[in-house]
Amino acid sequence: MRRGVPLAIVFIVGTLLLLNYFVANDTLKATSTNLVNWGVIVSAFAVGLASVNLVRIHINKISRQRPGWINSVALVATMAIFISVGIYTKLNPDNAGAKALFQNLFDHSYSPFGSAMFAILAFYVASASYRAFRMRSLEASLLLIAAVLVMLGNAPIGELVWDKFPVISNWLLRVINMTGQRGIAIGVAIGGFATSMRILLGFDRGHLGQGE
Amino acid sequence: MWQKLQNIDRRIIYTLLLIVLFVPMAKPLGIPLSVNETTQTVFDTIEALDPQSDTVLFVLDYSVGGQADVHPQAVAVAKHLGRRGIKTVMVGFVTDGPMFAEQIIAELGDRFTYGETVINLGYMSGGETAVKSFVEDPKNSFENDHRGNRVANTPIMSGIETIKDFSYIIDFQTGAPGYQDFLRQLPAGFPYAAGIVTVCVPNVIPYYNSGQLHGLLQGLRGAAEYEVVLGEPGEGAARMDAQSMGHVVIIAFIVVGNLAYFMTKRSVKKSA
Numbered sequence: 509m510r511r512g513v514p515l516a517i518v519f520i521v522g523t524l525l526l527l528n529y530f531v532a533n534d535t536l537k538a539t540s541t542n543l544v545n546w547g548v549i550v551s552a553f554a555v556g557l558a559s560v561n562l563v564r565i566h567i568n569k570i571s572r573q574r575p576g577w578i579n580s581v582a583l584v585a586t587m588a589i590f591i592s593v594g595i596y597t598k599l600n601p602d603n604a605g606a607k608a609l610f611q612n613l614f615d616h617s618y619s620p621f622g623s624a625m626f627a628i629l630a631f632y633v634a635s636a637s638y639r640a641f642r643m644r645s646l647e648a649s650l651l652l653i654a655a656v657l658v659m660l661g662n663a664p665i666g667e668l669v670w671d672k673f674p675v676i677s678n679w680l681l682r683v684i685n686m687t688g689q690r691g692i693a694i695g696v697a698i699g700g701f702a703t704s705m706r707i708l709l710g711f712d713r714g715h716l717g718q719g720e
Numbered sequence: 721m722w723q724k725l726q727n728i729d730r731r732i733i734y735t736l737l738l739i740v741l742f743v744p745m746a747k748p749l750g751i752p753l754s755v756n757e758t759t760q761t762v763f764d765t766i767e768a769l770d771p772q773s774d775t776v777l778f779v780l781d782y783s784v785g786g787q788a789d790v791h792p793q794a795v796a797v798a799k800h801l802g803r804r805g806i807k808t809v810m811v812g813f814v815t816d817g818p819m820f821a822e823q824i825i826a827e828l829g830d831r832f833t834y835g836e837t838v839i840n841l842g843y844m845s846g847g848e849t850a851v852k853s854f855v856e857d858p859k860n861s862f863e864n865d866h867r868g869n870r871v872a873n874t875p876i877m878s879g880i881e882t883i884k885d886f887s888y889i890i891d892f893q894t895g896a897p898g899y900q901d902f903l904r905q906l907p908a909g910f911p912y913a914a915g916i917v918t919v920c921v922p923n924v925i926p927y928y929n930s931g932q933l934h935g936l937l938q939g940l941r942g943a944a945e946y947e948v949v950l951g952e953p954g955e956g957a958a959r960m961d962a963q964s965m966g967h968v969v970i971i972a973f974i975v976v977g978n979l980a981y982f983m984t985k986r987s988v989k990k991s992a
Contacts, residue, residue, distance in 0.1 A: 541853075541856055541857065544849055544852050544853045544856065545853055547846055547849040547853075548844065548845065548846040548849055548850050548853050551845045551846035551847070551849060551850070552845040552846070555845055598868070601867060601868025601869075602868075607867075611819065611822055611823075611826075614816075614819045615819075615823060618784060619784045619787065619819075621784075622783065622784025622785050622787070623784055623785070623787055623788055625785060626784075626785040626786065626788065627788065630737065630741075630966065631733075631734050631737060631738075633970065634733050634734070634736075634737045634966075634969065634970055634973060635730045635733050635734070637970045637973045637974050637977065638728070638733055638973040638974070638976070638977040639977060641974050641977065641978070642977070642978060642981050643978055643981075643982075652974065652978075656971055656974065659967045659970065659971060660967070660971070662918070662938075662939075662941055662967070663963060663964040663967040663968070664751040664752065664753045664754075664941075664960055664961075664964050665751055665964035665965070665967070665968055666964075666967070667752075667753075667754060668751055668752065674754065674756075678756075681921065681922060681925050682925055682929060685922045685925060686925055686926045686929055689922060689923060689925065689926045690926050693926060
C-alpha cells in the first residue's frame with residue numbers, strides 16, 4: 509500500500525500529461541493544466557519545507573555547539589532577517605520603507621556576497637591553469653590548444669592581435685564542439701526517455717526513497 | 721630554477737591576477753570589440769518590433785552567482801526595449817529574478833512607466849513545471865505582481881491572453897530552468913532568445929545553429945557587444961578590458977607552466 513499508492517499516482521499523472529501532449533481533447537487539457545498547477549503549488553510548499561528543515565538542522569548544530577556552529581548562527585540570523593522583512597513587505601505592500609529595506613538587503617548584502625563567491629573561481633582557474641594544464645599527451649595538447657584559441661577569440665585583445673582568432677574560435681565552437689554536443693544531447697535525451705519510462709511504469713523506484 | 725618555477729607560491733599567481741584585473745577596471749583601455757552574429761540577431765529582432773502592438777516576455781532566471789556575466793546583458797536589452805517603448809513583461813523562475821527586475825526598473829525608471837510599459841510579475845516556483853504552467857496560461861499565472869498590484873488591472877497585461885500574445889521571449893539564465901525547459905514547453909518555432917553565462921556557450925551553440933534560438937547573448941562579451949551595437953556603452957563594455965587582460969594572464973600562466981614542466985622533465989632526464 510505504501511508503495512502501491514505513490515506508484516499509481518505517478519503512473520496516472522504521468523500518463524495523463526503524456527496523453528495531453530499527443531491528443532487534442534478539452535477535458536484532458538483542463539485536467540493536465542490542473543495537475544501542472546498542483547505541481548507548482550507542491551513545489552512552493554517544498555521550498556517552505558526545505559527552509560524549515562534547514563533551520564531545524566542548524567538550530568540543532570548550534571544547541572550542541574558542533575564544529576562550525578558560529579556559521580550556523582550567521583545562517584539562521586540571516587534567514588530570520590530576510591524572512592521577517594520579506595513577509596512584512598508582502599503583508600504591507602504600501603509600506604515603501606519596508607520594500608526599500610528588502611531590496612537594499614538584496615542589493616547590498618546577498619548580491620555582492622554571491623558575486624564574490626563566484627569571482628573567487630577566477631583565482632582557482634588561474635592557479636589551475638598554471639599547475640594542471642599540462643601537455644602530457646596528444647589529447648591534452650589538443651584540448652589545451654583549443655582552449656587557448658577560444659579564449660583568444662573571445663577576448664577583444666585576441667582580435668586586436670590577429671583578426672582571425674574570432675573566426676577560428678567560432679569554427680571550433682560551431683563545428684567541432686557542436687558535433688560533440690549534439691551527440692551528447694541525443695544520448696542524454698534517449699537516456700532521459702528511458703529513465704522516464706522506467707519511473708512511469710514503476711521499474712525505477714528511487715524517487716520513493718530508501719534507494720529501492 | 722625550472723623546478724622552483726613549477727612550484728611557485730599560489731599567492732603570487734593570485735596577486736598577479738588581481739593586479740591585472742584591477743588596473744583596466746580603474747583605467748579602461750578601450751580595446752575595440754566586434755559584434756557577433758548571435759548578438760546582432762537579438763538586436764535586430766527587438767529593433768523590428770512595433771511599440772504599439774508587440775510585447776516582450778523578459779525572463780530573469782539568473783542567480784547572484786552568475787550576475788557578473790548575465791546582469792549587464794539584461795540591463796543592455798532592457799535599455800533597448802525602454803528606448804523603443806516596447807511593452808516588457810518581466811518574470812522569474814528562480815528566486816533572485818524579481819529582485820534583479822526591480823534593480824533594472826529602478827535603474828531605467830525614466831524609460832518605462834510601471835504598469836503600462838513594464839511589469840514585474842514576480843517569482844513562480846516549480847522549475848520546468850512552472851514554465852509549463854506559465855506557457856499554458858500566462859494571463860492567470862499571477863494574481864498580483866511583485867509589488868502587490870492586481871495583475872488584471874494593469875494596462876500592459878490587458879492584451880495578454882495566451883503565450884502567443886508575446887512577440888519575443890528573451891530569457892537571461894545561469895542554469896535551470898533555462899533554455900532547454902523553455903524550448904521543451906514553448907510552441908515549436910516560437911521566437912525565443914537566451915542570455916547565458918560564458919561557460920554554457922559550448923552547450924547552447926547547437927540550439928542556435930539549429931534555429932531553435934532566435935538570438936544568443938554569450939556571457940559578458942554578449943553584454944558588451946549589445947552595448948556597442950546599441951551605442952550605449954555600460955557595465956559590460958567597461959569590464960571587457962579586465963576580462964581580456966585576465967585571459968592574457970591565464971594564457972601566460974599556461975605557457976610558463978608548460979615550459980617549466982618540460983624543462984624540469986628534460987633536466988631530470990639529463991641527470992639520469
